[in-house]
């Protein structure tokens with residue numbers, strides 16, 4: 001099946017972006033899609049939720065250097081496609097994972113090359129024929145900052161992860177407005193997470209004026225997986241959250257078949 | 259006392275910052291709360307209604323001027339407070355850094371620098387308190403926004419992603435030269451969870467600066483659109499935050 005799924009998972013801090021992005025990435029991979037997961041959070045998150053081993057240093061560190069005028073550029077022989085082929089790492093179920101530089105004790109300076117290489121890679125992705133039939137799925141850090149500063153240029157669809165709380169709803173509205181101001185045609189899929197009562201999902205949908213793609217219940221399995229430091233799919237494969245992500249995958253496939 | 263509050267997304271930074279600010283103000287201290295998150299929500303946990311949020315003033319970019327030595331504020335702290343702060347319940351004054359759409363460059367660097375200078379300008383008087391709520395990112399530490407804080411509390415929940423984020427932030431704060439850095443355990447449901455945080459803190463030689471229990475009053479407050487302190491003033495988590503606030507920023511014992 002030819003898919004055209006270019007997604008960015010966004011929302012308030014702690015809304016469940018990484019858990020949902022990771023479970024979705026593996027679910028789609030199990031269905032036969034080729035999946036590239038883009039981790040653009042300088043703090044750890046996605047790789048733990050995927051159940052992937054993370055190298056101590058971001059592999060992309062080797063991909064960029066400073067050229068003339070001190071400006072960052074790819075090293076000789078590397079472009080966006082090569083960067084992914086060479087520096088993405090394996091995650092369970094065949095997902096490929098490309099990570100931004102992760103904050104170190106000395107701050108972001110030591111991983112600046114990886115941060116820059118990541119930015120150049122995602123900005124070059126749009127033109128890359130090599131990945132046209134891949135699912136590209138970005139997990140963004142909390143809030144609207146990366147959306148505002150163009151850290152998901154590949155995204156044709158935002159997966160908004162929203163809890164039924166004021167803070168989470170206001171955050172989602174800010175992100176939606178910023179994303180649409182930059183690109184009016186971008187699609188939105190609303191995932192209401194940590195739903196406890198019947199009114200929760202309709203309330204969020206109403207506030208954001210978006211239909212609910214899926215409602216994900218509050219689930220003890222997620223907490224238990226987090227405490228165990230394991231991926232949800234490995235720790236609690238029958239969790240209601242896993243089933244909800246299956247429905248999200250159906251919705252996304254249904255929205256993107258050509 | 260100038261206190262920065264950091265931690266993973268959703269760990270409870272804003273709930274704790276807002277509640278602390280209110281409780282310290284009730285105790286008679288002058289409290290300046292700074293929302294340093296580019297996704298500002300601190301007004302809500304201070305008890306400023308959501309309807310007022312869209313009209314909230316943010317710090318303008320012209321408060322900071324570059325000089326040969328670095329940068330300086332173009333107005334006194336009192337002027338800044340008078341023209342750009344919002345008054346919340348109990349007399350807390352709130353300054354909001356900015357939303358990303360207010361940045362005219364590719365980052366919020368200038369606004370981070372403005373907040374840094376404002377924190378610097380807050381007096382060392384024990385009756386004056388400044389609480390900085392931060393974003394779930396290393397920006398405040400890697401950009402040095404929090405460098406003039408006396409202490410940083412990294413709010414952690416009892417699971418690995420959250421603890422690991424707290425640890426990395428604590429290391430950055432130590433390297434920035436903050437005098438005191440500690441973890442605060444939040445949303446603790448039982449003894450076993452507390453022990454997990456204690457063991458982690460010990461293993462990484464970090465101070466545990468306090469413990470806040472899981473409290474249904476907090477999500478309840480969010481549903482009701484109220485500050486946790488107004489929704490459930492006698493909740494166990496409020497008591498715990500009160501104790502932490504006074505231990506870390508109370509008048510006279512801030513450096514105990």
Ligand SMILES: Nc1ncnc2c1ncn2[C@@H]1O[C@H](COP(=O)(O)OP(=O)(O)OP(=O)(O)O)[C@@H](O)[C@H]1O
Pocket residue numbers: 011012013014015016017018019020041045049140141142193194195216217218219220222223226241266267268394417419
């Ligand atoms: N449906 C759910 N039921 C119960 N707990 C959940 C659910 N979804 C997520 N959580 C919990 O919420 C917390 C935050 O999850 P996660 O780290 O995925 O969020 P995030 O949005 O990626 O956070 P950050 O902003 O820090 O990147 C975790 O403790 C996770 O276990």
Ligand SMILES: Nc1ncnc2c1ncn2[C@@H]1O[C@H](COP(=O)(O)OP(=O)(O)OP(=O)(O)O)[C@@H](O)[C@H]1O
Pocket residue numbers: 012013014142165167265266267268269270271272273274295392393394444445446470471472473474476477480495
């Ligand atoms: N002690 C507690 N008991 C129960 N729930 C809590 C507690 N503290 C915070 N919460 C809940 O956790 C959620 C996240 O809290 P909050 O928004 O304060 O976190 P944050 O760290 O500021 O998030 P962000 O990274 O988005 O800034 C909220 O729904 C809040 O009500």
Ligand SMILES: [Mg+2]
Pocket residue numbers: 017018019041045046139140141267
């Ligand atoms: Mg995350």
Ligand SMILES: [Mg+2]
Pocket residue numbers: 013271272273295299392
């Ligand atoms: Mg917050």
